[in-house]
Amino acid sequence: MSDVKRRSVGRPAGATKANGGHSQSLVRGLTLLEYLSASPLGLALSELAEMADLAPSTTHRLLQALQSQGFVTQESEQGLWRIDVKTFRIGNSFLEARDVVTQSRPFLRRLTAETGETANLGIRDGATAVFLAQHESPQMMRMITRLGSRAPLHASGVGKALLAWMSEDERARLLKGYDLARVTENTLHQSDELLAEMAAIRTQGFACDREEHAVGLHCVAACIHDEHGTPLAAISVSGPMARIPEERLLALGALVRTIANEITLQLGGQLPQ
Numbered sequence: 001m002s003d004v005k006r007r008s009v010g011r012p013a014g015a016t017k018a019n020g021g022h023s024q025s026l027v028r029g030l031t032l033l034e035y036l037s038a039s040p041l042g043l044a045l046s047e048l049a050e051m052a053d054l055a056p057s058t059t060h061r062l063l064q065a066l067q068s069q070g071f072v073t074q075e076s077e078q079g080l081w082r083i084d085v086k087t088f089r090i091g092n093s094f095l096e097a098r099d100v101v102t103q104s105r106p107f108l109r110r111l112t113a114e115t116g117e118t119a120n121l122g123i124r125d126g127a128t129a130v131f132l133a134q135h136e137s138p139q140m141m142r143m144i145t146r147l148g149s150r151a152p153l154h155a156s157g158v159g160k161a162l163l164a165w166m167s168e169d170e171r172a173r174l175l176k177g178y179d180l181a182r183v184t185e186n187t188l189h190q191s192d193e194l195l196a197e198m199a200a201i202r203t204q205g206f207a208c209d210r211e212e213h214a215v216g217l218h219c220v221a222a223c224i225h226d227e228h229g230t231p232l233a234a235i236s237v238s239g240p241m242a243r244i245p246e247e248r249l250l251a252l253g254a255l256v257r258t259i260a261n262e263i264t265l266q267l268g269g270q271l272p273q
Helices: 015-037 045-052 056-068 085-097 100-115 157-164 168-175 191-204 246-266
Strands: 072-074 081-083 118-125 128-135 150-152 207-210 217-225 231-240
Touching: 015 045, 015 056, 015 072, 015 081, 045 056, 056 072, 100 118, 100 128, 100 231, 100 246, 118 157, 128 157, 150 157, 157 191, 157 207, 157 217, 157 231, 168 191, 207 231, 207 246, 217 246, 231 246
Parallel strands: none
Antiparallel strands: 072 081, 118 128, 118 231, 128 150, 207 217, 217 231
């Protein structure tokens, strides 16, 4: 028998150390990108080294590697480092690939499973909310909304959630000349009432529809936010008043708000302050 020891099949000798080193360099490089992405005016080498707790020589080596691949660039006059076009393209491709309907479906199913009621997702189109996805309640008496149907922003849970989180300027432009028509006797049709409702929605984090869109129907909705913190979409739970009285409406609001925040974070959005 040969006295030459055979190496174990699989990872080559020394691979653990090398791979660990490569992983460390990758993490450090990504950390530098994070700092640069948060500093659009650029950062000096010394600032980056201090922020990342790295030696200036190590920081410079990592920046050169990132620069060679087009992820960062150095401004010649002051020597500041900034993110470059490839970083932007990667971030932009994530935004383009983001599909709020597809990624929200598991959360809609979860809402229905936890509440027993119909869960919906809608977006804003002008002065109306458009419903794009739904998971129906298993109950015999349930709310069903035809996909693609619309509801006035001021007279629906989803609509009010979207309206509440718009910027004040954008909301003022939208409501200028907007007809606050009554859909039911409970619809908010006075501008001062609606503005007070917007403030309450922002405070509690969810909107309630108390027979404002359909008689006998209660609904609670919360907003999904994009990377700028602006409204991207809204989810809701709705059902008959017999199963969703006032006390349950508020409890459901907390749940819908929590799940809307989870969707926001999954999509790379920013939670409201």
